[in-house]
Amino acid sequence: MGDEVYSDLMRDLKEGKYVFTGELEPEKAGDVHEPIEMARDLKGLVVACNVTDNPQSFAYVNSMAASYLIQKETGMECIYQLRCADRNRMALLSDVLGAGALGLKNILALTGDHVSLGDTPDAKPVYDLDSTTLIAMIRKVVDEGKDLGGNEIHNPPKLHVGGAAAPGAANLKAEVAKVKRKIKVGAEFIQTQVVYYTDVLDRFFKELGKVDVPVLVGIFPARTFGQADFFDKYVAGVDVPPDYLENMKKTKEIKDKEKRKEEVDRVNVEFFTEFLEHLKGTPAAGCHMMAVGYPRIIAPLKKVME
Amino acid sequence: MIAQEQKPMEEILGYLEGKQKIVVMGCGGCATFYYTGDKKAVNEMAEKLTKEGKAVTKIILPLGISACEIDMSAAFLEKNRKAIENCDAVLMQSCGDGVQVVNEYIENKMGLVKAIYPANDALGLVGGGPTKFKETCQSCGMCELGKTAGICPLTSCGKGLMNGPCGGVRADNKCEIDPDKDCAWVKIYERMEKLGELDKFIEMRDPHEWSKMKRPRLFEIEKPLSPVRAMLGSLPAYLTLLRKPKLEE
Ligand code: SF4
Ligand code: SF4
Numbered sequence: 001m002g003d004e005v006y007s008d009l010m011r012d013l014k015e016g017k018y019v020f021t022g023e024l025e026p027e028k029a030g031d032v033h034e035p036i037e038m039a040r041d042l043k044g045l046v047v048a049c050n051v052t053d054n055p056q057s058f059a060y061v062n063s064m065a066a067s068y069l070i071q072k073e074t075g076m077e078c079i080y081q082l083r084c085a086d087r088n089r090m091a092l093l094s095d096v097l098g099a100g101a102l103g104l105k106n107i108l109a110l111t112g113d114h115v116s117l118g119d120t121p122d123a124k125p126v127y128d129l130d131s132t133t134l135i136a137m138i139r140k141v142v143d144e145g146k147d148l149g150g151n152e153i154h155n156p157p158k159l160h161v162g163g164a165a166a167p168g169a170a171n172l173k174a175e176v177a178k179v180k181r182k183i184k185v186g187a188e189f190i191q192t193q194v195v196y197y198t199d200v201l202d203r204f205f206k207e208l209g210k211v212d213v214p215v216l217v218g219i220f221p222a223r224t225f226g227q228a229d230f231f232d233k234y235v236a237g238v239d240v241p242p243d244y245l246e247n248m249k250k251t252k253e254i255k256d257k258e259k260r261k262e263e264v265d266r267v268n269v270e271f272f273t274e275f276l277e278h279l280k281g282t283p284a285a286g287c288h289m290m291a292v293g294y295p296r297i298i299a300p301l302k303k304v305m306e
Numbered sequence: 307m308i309a310q311e312q313k314p315m316e317e318i319l320g321y322l323e324g325k326q327k328i329v330v331m332g333c334g335g336c337a338t339f340y341y342t343g344d345k346k347a348v349n350e351m352a353e354k355l356t357k358e359g360k361a362v363t364k365i366i367l368p369l370g371i372s373a374c375e376i377d378m379s380a381a382f383l384e385k386n387r388k389a390i391e392n393c394d395a396v397l398m399q400s401c402g403d404g405v406q407v408v409n410e411y412i413e414n415k416m417g418l419v420k421a422i423y424p425a426n427d428a429l430g431l432v433g434g435g436p437t438k439f440k441e442t443c444q445s446c447g448m449c450e451l452g453k454t455a456g457i458c459p460l461t462s463c464g465k466g467l468m469n470g471p472c473g474g475v476r477a478d479n480k481c482e483i484d485p486d487k488d489c490a491w492v493k494i495y496e497r498m499e500k501l502g503e504l505d506k507f508i509e510m511r512d513p514h515e516w517s518k519m520k521r522p523r524l525f526e527i528e529k530p531l532s533p534v535r536a537m538l539g540s541l542p543a544y545l546t547l548l549r550k551p552k553l554e555e
Contacts, residue, residue: 085465089513111472114465114483125465132469133513148513166473174471174495177508181469185510193473236474236482 006158007105008077009048013189013214019286020302021079021191021216022046024070025293026061032069034293039076041295045302048077050108050191050288054086056234057118064095068102079162079191080104083112088128089137093147096138100157108162108191109134113236132182135161139186163187165215166237167195167204176207183213191288194220194231196241198278205282214285219275221268221301223294225249244271269300276304307336308401309429309439312347318397319358321423325394328355329386330425331365331408333400335372342426343373343399351399351425363389370537373404376411378533383411395421401428438555447518453511455497460514462490468511471495 005011012019022042024035039049051070053063067078080099087095099107111131115123129137137148138161145156163182169175179190195201195217208215222228225248232240247267254260279287287305291297322328330351337343345366352362365386371378383390390396390412398405402424409422430441444461450468451458460466464483470491474482481487498507 111465111467113474116483127465127467128516129513130465130467130469130472132510136510164473166475169471169473169475170477170479171471171475171489171492171495173499174492174507175475177495177504178469178471178491181508181510184508237476239477 004158007048007160009079009106010160010188012047013285018305019214019216020046020298021286021288022049022295022298023052023288023290023292024049024066024078025052025055026063026066028058028060030061032061032066035066036070036073038293038295039070039074042298043074043076045295045298046289048079048106050079050081050290053081053083053110054112054118056236057085057113057115057120059118059120064099064102064104067099067104071103077106078104079106079108081108081110082134083110084127084129084131084134085112085115086123086126088126089148092129092134093137093141096141096159097153097157100159104159106160106162107138108164109138109187110164117234117236131163132178132185135163135182135187136185143186160188161186162189162191164193165190165204166193167217168193168197168200168237168239172203172207176204179208180211183211187213189213189285190215192216192218194218194235194238194290196239196244196275198275201275201278201282205284210283215283216286216288217279217282217284218288218290219272219301220290221272221294221297222248223264223291223297225252227292241271247271265297265300268297269304272301273304276301280305307339307432307439308403309432309441310337310340310342310401310426311429312342312399312425313427315354318423318425322355322358322360322395322397325360325421327361327363327389327393327395329363329365329389329393329396330355331373331382331396331398331400332367333373333398333404334367334369335374335400335404337373337400337404337426338367338369343367343404344369347399351397355397363393365389370533373398373400374407375533376407377530379404379408380411380415383408383416387416390416390420391418393420395423397423397425399425401426403428436553436555446514446516447523448515450511450514453506454494455501455503455506457490457494457497459490459494459511462493464490466514467491468514 024038026032026035051063051067063081067080071078109131115125140146145153165179166175228240228248251260251263332348333343348364348366352364355362365382373379405424412418412420431443432439432441434440459468464481471489475489479489479492481489498504
């Protein structure tokens with residue numbers, strides 16, 4: 001692994017700054033106006049934003065195209081999410097080279113939820129590579145200028161690759177061994193799946209021990225009860241705490257839109273303050289705020305971390 | 307063995323629409339084990355088709371005679387040459403292998419061009435029993451079991467990952483895709499732990515070589531097996547079956 005720094009995200013992480021990243025979700029649409037607007041709102045609050053790739057296997061605007069447009073229109077650095085569910089190793093390589101050509105600087109390599117969980121369940125799942133072999137492939141491309149078959153790549157892209165972790169996994173030892181495997185093959189940063197419980201966080205870091213790549217812990221302040229409920233029901237490997245869900249549900253009863261927004265913010269700040277206070281005392285290098293469509297919550301939550 | 311279940315009758319009748327004389331052929335191999343090509347299954351199918359006004363000829367293969375092994379099934383096809391010659395369609399109570407091997411024989415060796423239809427859906431190469439079976443191998447052509455503590459990552463993992471577990475494992479260590487199935491990668495971890503091989507778990511396994519599965523794959527052996535001689539030669543060994551343990555599921 002080289003010491004080169006190609007992105008703002010990596011620069012901040014290497015400098016030891018506490019890093020915040022956000023999340024943008026391209027939708028089922030022929031444009032990316034909405035994530036572009038969100039990116040504008042997040043400018044200055046986070047160093048970079050993940051741009052999701054067919055999250056939960058709902059087929060949306062291509063993540064590379066969206067990342068490029070968001071970066072071009074707003075200057076927000078993107079972490080291009082790339083999943084193995086929909087592409088074989090040739091398509092993945094093409095996309096990595098394309099991402100480099102378009103000036104994208106970070107990739108989060110993911111296996112991806114199974115296609116049967118999404119809105120196109122009859123699709124043929126691919127999984128020719130998995131997150132680990134995709135990370136290894138990207139490192140080979142960037143560091144050696146070679147693809148998996150050893151073929152030369154002219155003017156290889158300069159970008160960073162990260163991987164995901166699931167701190168809430170039931171068999172944490174197996175999960176952590178997998179995360180270490182990703183680090184071993186060259187993951188340069190880790191972003192975790194959403195965590196709600198401080199004891200889950202502590203157990204994860206304890207099991208992980210000291211690793212020499214930065215770990216960003218994921219949180220998910222929901223903009224509406226529906227969003228939190230969807231997360232609880234449909235996002236593989238995540239359970240939302242029932243008391244938080246209940247408090248979010250109560251906000252639905254508030255008729256006045258502004259008052260409801262205020263109450264949602266209050267519930268989120270209250271719930272996440274304790275968690276974020278705790279996060280400060282962990283080895284986390286930063287926080288990945290998956291507040292999709294909810295940029296106004298970032299500033300008050302960041303304040304907790306000051 | 308290849309698990310199979312019978313297709314819905316409406317689908318079968320749809321294929322046979324406008325066809326009057328039907329040859330129904332069962333399979334004495336896998337289909338017999340799954341009650342979808344045995345004598346009883348063929349008789350029941352014939353009865354249903356007769357009720358629909360069709361004229362049916364049955365070809366029943368005894369246990370051990372597989373439709374897909376033409377060396378074994380050809381004799382039964384030849385014996386029924388007249389019926390096949392006269393029929394409008396052949397309905398196969400076998401897996402897709404049986405359908406195609408029999409079709410090729412009828413067309414190329416018997417010189418008859420006949421419509422042929424599947425009565426079954428093949429559900430994969432399964433193992434286990436006595437009553438519950440599980441798909442554990444997809445004949446990928448490059449076995450990875452030596453790297454995964456004897457559990458197939460391509461078949462037992464819902465995503466076919468070489469380096470799991472994925473992030474979707476459920477709280478009870480069941481698979482993201484199906485709450486009734488165990489996460490194969492948690493199982494692989496647990497087995498490697500018991501075998502004292504966790505150092506292997508953390509090593510990356512290379513992507514699977516799918517080049518070993520260029521379809522259709524062709525395969526050749528030097529000389530054909532004589533099934534009758536093989537069975538007779540093994541007769542004393544069959545006595546072991548008398549010591550069959552009582553299996554519970
Ligand atoms: S790796 Fe799996 S599918 Fe391939 S031969 Fe071995 S058991 Fe069968
Ligand atoms: S939960 Fe386990 S078995 Fe299911 S897809 Fe993920 S790694 Fe494979």
